[in-house]
Amino acid sequence: MKSHTAPDFSETVIGVEHVSVRYLIPRERVGSLKEYAIRKIQRRIFNDEFWALKDVSFEIKRGEIFGVIGANGAGKSTLLKLMARIMRPSAGRVWVKGRVAPLLAMGAGFHPELSGRENVFLNGTLLGYSEKQIRERFDCIVEFAELQDFIDAPIRTYSSGMLARLGFAVATDQKPDILIVDEALAVGDTAFQQKSLNRIREFQQTGTTTLYVSHALGEVEKTCKRAAWLHHGKLMFIGDAQEAVDRYLNRKPVAK
Ligand SMILES: Nc1ncnc2c1ncn2[C@@H]1O[C@H](COP(=O)(O)OP(=O)(O)OP(=O)(O)O)[C@@H](O)[C@H]1O
Ligand SMILES: [Mg+2]
Numbered sequence: 001m002k003s004h005t006a007p008d009f010s011e012t013v014i015g016v017e018h019v020s021v022r023y024l025i026p027r028e029r030v031g032s033l034k035e036y037a038i039r040k041i042q043r044r045i046f047n048d049e050f051w052a053l054k055d056v057s058f059e060i061k062r063g064e065i066f067g068v069i070g071a072n073g074a075g076k077s078t079l080l081k082l083m084a085r086i087m088r089p090s091a092g093r094v095w096v097k098g099r100v101a102p103l104l105a106m107g108a109g110f111h112p113e114l115s116g117r118e119n120v121f122l123n124g125t126l127l128g129y130s131e132k133q134i135r136e137r138f139d140c141i142v143e144f145a146e147l148q149d150f151i152d153a154p155i156r157t158y159s160s161g162m163l164a165r166l167g168f169a170v171a172t173d174q175k176p177d178i179l180i181v182d183e184a185l186a187v188g189d190t191a192f193q194q195k196s197l198n199r200i201r202e203f204q205q206t207g208t209t210t211l212y213v214s215h216a217l218g219e220v221e222k223t224c225k226r227a228a229w230l231h232h233g234k235l236m237f238i239g240d241a242q243e244a245v246d247r248y249l250n251r252k253p254v255a256k
């Protein structure tokens with residue numbers, strides 16, 4: 001029996017509970033694996049620790065387009081990687097309901113020497129599609145990316161905007177439950193950005209939740225209802241997107 005129930009927009013689909021992330025930064029360069037192994041046995045590996053996220057908690061409901069803003073190094077990409085299950089928190093818990101399509105740093109999941117065509121298959125497989133599914137959807141993906149003329153060239157010859165187009169087109173060809181967009185649209189031209197945001201809004205109507213990291217604060221205000229502002233790994237504000245942007249901007253030192 002097929003169910004046609006409308007998406008439940010009141011359901012929480014992402015939970016971030018007291019999450020902290022610690023990165024270990026090696027204090028000295030170790031030249032080879034052999035040297036590393038010897039030093040490890042001798043307990044002579046020294047790391048500095050850096051907390052990229054500090055006790056962050058919030059929840060996101062189904063169908064939200066949720067913005068994440070903050071200065072370079074604030075912890076935004078780290079937060080998204082947790083939700084994409086690319087890494088685990090050092091403390092706390094992150095849970096996510098449904099299929100996640102992560103669109104992380106530009107070109108992630110692409111191989112520079114392979115052609116656009118081959119990369120669609122590679123990237124699609126990483127996203128969990130079968131080869132048959134990708135073959136069936138291939139033309140639509142390339143058409144959305146508007147890369148018909150370049151699809152057989154190696155992607156090291158692509159511009160950053162072309163890479164972003166291909167990445168977005170593959171990741172959003174099938175409607176995910178949760179779409180993660182980390183700055184991926186920033187390098188696309190205005191027409192492509194609008195086309196992508198329209199697709200995100202269409203998905204929203206049918207219950208897809210989108211996490212949208214961007215330095216384009218105007219777009220965040222326009223597209224997101226709620227947003228989080230991160231500052232040095234701490235959650236400074238979560239709530240109305242316009243207020244988040246205002247608060248973020250006003251905390252910046254006054255230009256001299
Ligand atoms: N693998 C890593 N090892 C050590 N430190 C890291 C690692 N990845 C990130 N960091 C540090 O964690 C902090 C947060 O990085 P993150 O990439 O989450 O920032 P961001 O908010 O996405 O910044 P941007 O706006 O520049 O993309 C930075 O200070 C960065 O140097
Ligand atoms: Mg980032």
